[in-house]
Amino acid sequence: EAQVTQNPRYLITVTGKKLTVTCSQNMNHEYMSWYRQDPGLGLRQIYYSMNVEVTDKGDVPEGYKVSRKEKRNFPLILESPSPNQTSLYFCASSLSSGGAYGYTFGSGTRLTVV
Amino acid sequence: AQSVTQLGSHVSVSEGALVLLRCNYSSSVPPYLFWYVQYPNQGLQLLLKYTSAATLVKGINGFEAEFKKSETSFHLTKPSAHMSDAAEYFCAVSLLYNNNDMRFGAGTRLTVKP
Numbered sequence: 001e002a003q004v005t006q007n008p009r010y011l012i013t014v015t016g017k018k019l020t021v022t023c024s025q026n027m028n029h030e031y032m033s034w035y036r037q038d039p040g041l042g043l044r045q046i047y048y049s050m051n052v053e054v055t056d057k058g059d060v061p062e063g064y065k066v067s068r069k070e071k072r073n074f075p076l077i078l079e080s081p082s083p084n085q086t087s088l089y090f091c092a093s094s095l096s097s098g099g100a101y102g103y104t105f106g107s108g109t110r111l112t113v114v
Numbered sequence: 115a116q117s118v119t120q121l122g123s124h125v126s127v128s129e130g131a132l133v134l135l136r137c138n139y140s141s142s143v144p145p146y147l148f149w150y151v152q153y154p155n156q157g158l159q160l161l162l163k164y165t166s167a168a169t170l171v172k173g174i175n176g177f178e179a180e181f182k183k184s185e186t187s188f189h190l191t192k193p194s195a196h197m198s199d200a201a202e203y204f205c206a207v208s209l210l211y212n213n214n215d216m217r218f219g220a221g222t223r224l225t226v227k228p
Contacts, residue, residue, distance in 0.1 A: 004157075033214075040123075042220040043158075043204070050214070058214075090157055098213040100146045100165040105157035 002027045006091050006106035013081055013113055021076045021109045023091030029104070031097040032074040033058070034066065036087040037108075043090070049074055050097060081113040116141040118205045120219035128227045133177075133192040135222050137205030140186065147188040148206040149179055152221075158204060164188060175199070200226045 004025045013019055025032065033048040035058075045058030049068040063085055065077040074093075078085060088110050092103040121136040139145055146165050150158040162173025169181045175198075179190045190203060205219040 031214075040220070043218045048214050056214070092158075098146075098208045098210050098215045100163065100208075102148055102150075102160040102163055103158070103216065105150075105159070107157045108155075 002104065004091055004093050004104050004106040006089075006109050008109060009107065010110050011112070013111070015082055015113055016080050019078050019081060019111075021078075021089060021091075021111070023074045023076065023106060024072050025074075025091075025093040025104070026072065027093060027095075027104065028071065029093035029095055030071070031094045032068065033092045033097075033103070034064070034074070034076050035090045035092065036060065037090060038087050046076070046089075048097065078111075081111075083113045085111065086113050087111060115217075116145060116207045116209055116215065117217055118147075118207045118219040120203075120205050120222050122222055123220065124223045124225070126225040126227060127195045129197055130194050133190070133195045133199065133224065135190040135203050135205075135224065137179075137188045137190065137219060138186050139188060139205075139207045141207060141209065143209055146208045147179075147181060148208070148216075149173065149177070149188075149190050150204045150206060150218075151175075152202045152204065154201070161190070161203070195224075195226045197226050197228065200224055 034046040035043045047066040049055045091106040095101045148163045149161040164181045172178045208216045
């Protein structure tokens with residue numbers, strides 16, 4: 001089944017403790033992206049990747065890191081999480097970053113930083 | 115830059131009634147337009163998309179949307195609401211290939227009353 005897999009689905013952590021949210025897609029998509037979803041703010045892009053070893057900042061990159069060493073994986077790293085990073089996170093992938101291709105989204109990771 | 119505006123952050127309808135979710139876009143060139151649906155505790159799922167072929171687009175679960183260039187609109191409709199339609203709906207616009215330019219609206223939460 002074609003899908004984007006995120007792990008974990010739920011995570012509660014403490015301020016300052018490094019964490020990684022994994023994202024993997026099995027569709028050979030070139031483009032991958034991370035979003036956070038907050039009430040009243042919709043989806044905001046954190047980072048995106050056009051292809052392997054090519055990443056760039058989205059609208060809200062502060063406090064996050066990403067890497068794209070393999071085409072299928074695009075982990076999101078929070079080096080020192082803070083409470084304002086409590087949010088619902090989504091990974092998405094697509095054949096292309098724009099145009100007529102829609103995005104396939106993962107099921108989400110609900111992160112709580114205390 | 116392109117953008118979408120979803121009119122109404124919350125829409126409530128009775129079961130069996132018409133569903134109308136409004137989306138207006140702004141774009142300097144012909145856009146690609148999308149509707150996504152997010153059920154509780156799930157990721158976004160592509161409902162339908164407009165890619166400059168037919169202006170009336172049919173999607174999954176009985177939804178359809180009509181592209182109206184003169185009104186810069188892409189409203190989502192369904193003739194008869196079902197309880198299972200309760201979800202959040204996002205309109206999105208994209209332009210060029212490989213340009214990281216997909217932009218999402220703020221979302222409309224649809225409630226269906228019995």
